[in-house]
Amino acid sequence: MTKERKLPEWAPPEGGDGFTSHVMKGVEGGHEGMPGYSHAERRSSPAKRRRLSVQELADGIRSGNRTMLARGITLVESNSVRHQEDSQQLLDSLMDLTGNSLRIGITGVPGAGKSTAIDTFGSMLCDQGHKVAVLAVDPSSSVTKGSILGDKTRMEKLMQQPNAYVRPSPTGGCLGGVARKSRETVLLCEAFGFDIILLETVGVGQSEVTVRSMVDFFLLILISGAGDELQGIKKGVIELADAIVVNKADGDNIQRARLAKAEYNRVLSFLNPFTEGWKTKALTASAIKGEGIPETWKLIQEFQKQTVASGVFQRRRQEQNLDWMRGLIDEALRRQFFADEGMKNKLEKISELVARGEVPPVKAVESLMSDWIR
Numbered sequence: 001m002t003k004e005r006k007l008p009e010w011a012p013p014e015g016g017d018g019f020t021s022h023v024m025k026g027v028e029g030g031h032e033g034m035p036g037y038s039h040a041e042r043r044s045s046p047a048k049r050r051r052l053s054v055q056e057l058a059d060g061i062r063s064g065n066r067t068m069l070a071r072g073i074t075l076v077e078s079n080s081v082r083h084q085e086d087s088q089q090l091l092d093s094l095m096d097l098t099g100n101s102l103r104i105g106i107t108g109v110p111g112a113g114k115s116t117a118i119d120t121f122g123s124m125l126c127d128q129g130h131k132v133a134v135l136a137v138d139p140s141s142s143v144t145k146g147s148i149l150g151d152k153t154r155m156e157k158l159m160q161q162p163n164a165y166v167r168p169s170p171t172g173g174c175l176g177g178v179a180r181k182s183r184e185t186v187l188l189c190e191a192f193g194f195d196i197i198l199l200e201t202v203g204v205g206q207s208e209v210t211v212r213s214m215v216d217f218f219l220l221i222l223i224s225g226a227g228d229e230l231q232g233i234k235k236g237v238i239e240l241a242d243a244i245v246v247n248k249a250d251g252d253n254i255q256r257a258r259l260a261k262a263e264y265n266r267v268l269s270f271l272n273p274f275t276e277g278w279k280t281k282a283l284t285a286s287a288i289k290g291e292g293i294p295e296t297w298k299l300i301q302e303f304q305k306q307t308v309a310s311g312v313f314q315r316r317r318q319e320q321n322l323d324w325m326r327g328l329i330d331e332a333l334r335r336q337f338f339a340d341e342g343m344k345n346k347l348e349k350i351s352e353l354v355a356r357g358e359v360p361p362v363k364a365v366e367s368l369m370s371d372w373i374r
């Protein structure tokens with residue numbers, strides 16, 4: 001394999017050798033997911049990192065060891081069955097330390113300034129003594145590979161904070177899979193001691209609904225100067241929000257941002273707030289200048305105080321846990337059903353009959369289910 005020295009795109013011009021990275025040429029096959037890969041070969045690989053026991057990982061995370069946290073998250077993100085068993089054990093042994101953070105979801109159209117806002121907001125929180133973890137929930141970023149690098153440059157302030165942790169999106173899998181991993185990563189981060197978890201997702205698809213189902217507070221970041229349609233934001237996303245921030249309210253954009261804020265407040269007055277008893281508001285901010293960010297934090301704190309007092313906060317957490325469990329039951333049942341050899345044959349046969357219109361689909365399902373349960 002050849003090695004090539006390369007200055008990363010995000011390195012400052014005066015960065016010098018400290019920023020040099022090695023780019024290794026890829027291999028043609030023989031690693032996971034590629035032709036020629038074999039588990040046996042991999043097991044015998046001398047370069048493999050020592051496998052840590054679940055106990056070692058749990059102790060490491062409890063004692064605040066970042067390497068162990070990263071290894072734990074990698075375990076949780078793995079698709080292998082053995083790793084999944086270990087990760088369930090790991091989560092189980094850390095459950096007593098979870099649930100003590102404020103989970104904040106941040107969504108918005110591409111380029112609205114989510115990462116910049118997280119950088120400013122997260123750094124401010126760290127300065128106040130909080131421990132902040134940032135997770136990206138974005139199944140598309142495994143395709144558009146550049147965004148992880150992009151985020152590291154846009155979160156420069158935060159990356160320097162010893163109390164912050166930035167984890168890019170888990171790669172691979174459908175949204176459901178990525179969501180499971182992110183939920184579990186939130187728990188590991190809480191066990192480690194992060195008291196504020198920020199989950200960034202791009203708000204143009206299904207992922208914002210998923211993130212909404214994982215967080216206590218949901219912030220929508222928009223920009224002025226584009227109609228809702230142009231921003232690709234559906235009314236449905238506005239309805240999920242606990243606050244809207246019209247970002248980039250700086251320079252000659254201030255006036256437009258204020259008008260947009262007033263317009264969103266008007267729209268919000270016609271909608272049912274997502275959170276019972278809370279009035280969703282719009283604010284303006286400049287993530288780059290840091291303006292409007294302390295106000296946003298104040299609003300989030302008010303939200304927390306109010307919903308904890310009314311019990312809405314705790315009820316939502318309980319509901320989210322139950323929804324998560326129900327989702328897992330759905331998944332497990334489906335997996336077992338389709339993996340069952342006997343059912344595969346029956347399904348194949350009955351599918352032909354259904355396709356030809358000889359058996360109605362409802363009847364087919366009834367018959368399959370009664371066979372499966374037996």
Ligand SMILES: Nc1nc2c(ncn2[C@@H]2O[C@H](COP(=O)(O)OP(=O)(O)OP(=O)(O)O)[C@@H](O)[C@H]2O)c(=O)[nH]1
Binds near residue numbers: 113248287
């Ligand atoms: N003028 C101005 N520009 C901003 C502000 N916030 C972000 N930007 C710029 O907008 C661009 C996009 O910012 P990001 O923070 O990467 O936006 P994002 O929403 O995270 O983008 P994706 O992750 O790609 O969806 C960058 O060039 C930022 O410098 C702001 O408050 N004012």
Ligand SMILES: [Mg+2]
Binds near residue numbers: 114151
């Ligand atoms: Mg971003």
